[in-house]
Structure formats: C-alpha cells, structure tokens
Amino acid sequence: MGRDVLGWRRLFGVMGPSTNTVVQPDFDMMRPAGVTNHYSRIFTPNADAVSNETFRAGAELIGANTLDAVRSVMTCNPDYLVMGMSAVTFFDGAKGADRFIAQVKEVSGLDISVGSHACTAALNAYGGVKRLAVLSPYWPAMNTEVARYFGDMGFTVVRDIALQCRSWTGIAQVTPAECVAALKKLDGDDVDAIVQVGTNLSMVRLAAMAELWLGKPVIAINAATYWHALRANGIMDKVAGCGRLLEEF
Incomplete structure (x- = not known):
C-alpha cells in the first residue's frame, strides 16, 4: 500500500472540542516533517456561564461526544489518535483514564495519547x-x-x-x-x-x-500530549522552543 505523501511517517487523528482554538495550532507548531495532524471537532455547545456546579456536566458532554469525533476521523485512515481535550482524561482517577482509552480503542482499534x-x-x-x-x-x-x-x-x-x-x-x-x-x-x-x-x-x-x-x-499539557504521541510512535525528533520535554527526552 502506498504512503501518504505528506504524512509519510504518521497520520495523527486528533479529537478536540469544537470550542477549542488553541490545541490545533499548538499541535501543528510541534509537528515534525512527515507527521500530519487531522483534527476532528467534538461537538461542544459554547457555554457562557460555566460554574463549579456545571463544569463537570459540560466536560462529560464533551466526553460523550468524543466517540462520534473518533468515528469521523477514522475515515482518513489515521495511524494513531491524540486526545486534544484533557478534563475527561482525569475523571475518576487513573481507572477513569484507562476506561476512556479502552472506549476509544474499542471504536477505533487504535492506540491513543491522552493528557493525563x-x-x-x-x-x-x-x-x-x-x-x-x-x-x-x-x-x-x-x-x-x-x-x-x-x-x-x-x-x-x-x-x-x-x-x-x-x-x-x-x-x-x-x-x-x-x-x-x-x-x-x-x-x-x-x-x-x-x-x-x-x-x-x-x-x-x-x-x-x-x-x-x-x-x-x-x-x-499540549506539549506533554504531543510529545507522548510522537515517542509512542518511535518518532524521536527534537522540537526546539517548546520546553525541555521535546528538546531532551
């Protein structure tokens, strides 16, 4: 099978909230040659009155909509998935993070890097x-x-x-x-x-x-998540200007 002309090393499927305007440019800033990021927006109604009481409910809605974004990005045949939303990966401690990864893997068959x-x-x-x-x-x-x-x-x-x-x-x-x-x-x-x-x-x-x-x-967290995705795929390129993590490890 032929290789993608631009993503000849890896195609990353990235899921992020539709309200999020930072994670996509951040990930592109850290992207080495031969790796391409394919952004799938998780439908997220923008809330203007987020509070201590409503934050979790809002974040859980994003979590519930994540699997639709996974199904959407799978149509470009990515090699690996990257989660561009961190809150849902911290819910319920370590077991919650593992459960989230398992849900994504069940739908996609792919491994995923998550923020936590x-x-x-x-x-x-x-x-x-x-x-x-x-x-x-x-x-x-x-x-x-x-x-x-x-x-x-x-x-x-x-x-x-x-x-x-x-x-x-x-x-x-x-x-x-x-x-x-x-x-x-x-x-x-x-x-x-x-x-x-x-x-x-x-x-x-x-x-x-x-x-x-x-x-x-x-x-x-965006540096940690993208670094993790690169290293999990054996891509050891050093990226300057984004912290010691990407420059040294």
Whole structure:
C-alpha cells in the first residue's frame, strides 16, 4: 500500500472540542516533517456561564461526544489518535483514564495519547518529581479530579489554582501575564514541578520560558500530549522552543 505523501511517517487523528482554538495550532507548531495532524471537532455547545456546579456536566458532554469525533476521523485512515481535550482524561482517577482509552480503542482499534497519562509519562521522564502544583482554566471541582488522578499515579498535589473561566472559548483568552502571575503563586521550595492542564489554555511557549526562570519542570499539557504521541510512535525528533520535554527526552 502506498504512503501518504505528506504524512509519510504518521497520520495523527486528533479529537478536540469544537470550542477549542488553541490545541490545533499548538499541535501543528510541534509537528515534525512527515507527521500530519487531522483534527476532528467534538461537538461542544459554547457555554457562557460555566460554574463549579456545571463544569463537570459540560466536560462529560464533551466526553460523550468524543466517540462520534473518533468515528469521523477514522475515515482518513489515521495511524494513531491524540486526545486534544484533557478534563475527561482525569475523571475518576487513573481507572477513569484507562476506561476512556479502552472506549476509544474499542471504536477505533487504535492506540491513543491522552493528557493525563501523558503528563505522568512526562513527569517520570524528568525524574525526581513527587510534589506538584497544578494550574488549570477549570473550576475547583475539576481540580479535585486532577489532584485525585495524580494521587493515584504516586504524586502529591501541594497546591493548585483554578482560573475559573466562565466560558469554553474564554479559556483561550487568558493572557500570558495572567498565567505568569499564577505560576509565581504556585511555585515554592515544596514543589518539584508545575503542571498546566486544559488544552485551550495557551501555555506551550510560556511553560518553556518558565522552566528557565523557575529552574524546574513546567509541563504544558499540549506539549506533554504531543510529545507522548510522537515517542509512542518511535518518532524521536527534537522540537526546539517548546520546553525541555521535546528538546531532551
């Protein structure tokens, strides 16, 4: 069988919420030659009044619609799948992440990189990381799920900040200055690494810069997820400007 002319190494099928405007350009920014990203939008009504009470319900709706996006992207015959939405991969801890992967695999027959397990793999690649601080665009109820997941994986979340964005599209409007202020609040001698979750929060380049001035791993979930997808497929290309993870590991 012939090879795809542009995606001669791998075709990645990427599922992301239809409200998400950051994950697609982020993944394309990290894409090496011969790998192509094929974006399938998970139908997501944009909510303008997201709250602590409604966040989980909204995220679960995205999760429920994910399998339709998987079926859609499968028509281009991708080699591998990448999940461009992180919240659903943290629900119900490690077992919830495994259950989500199993559901996608049942529909597609393909392996998938998801944000939660990709962050764990990234933290383990750096090594020596036990105590985390977490930054999210979410609401506190969702940060609790993130902390539970990392606890299952052997980490301790020392503190976290939920930026409490009021709409799904509003997440992409959080400024670098706001993220920097949050990183400064999260950092401390009791933290080995900082993890940013929420794929519509633009943090790949900022996290790379923050590693330099904080002197510790700062993991942007989009960088971790795409790094995981590349390495899972034996693609060891180093990508400059997107953090130590893609440059060293």
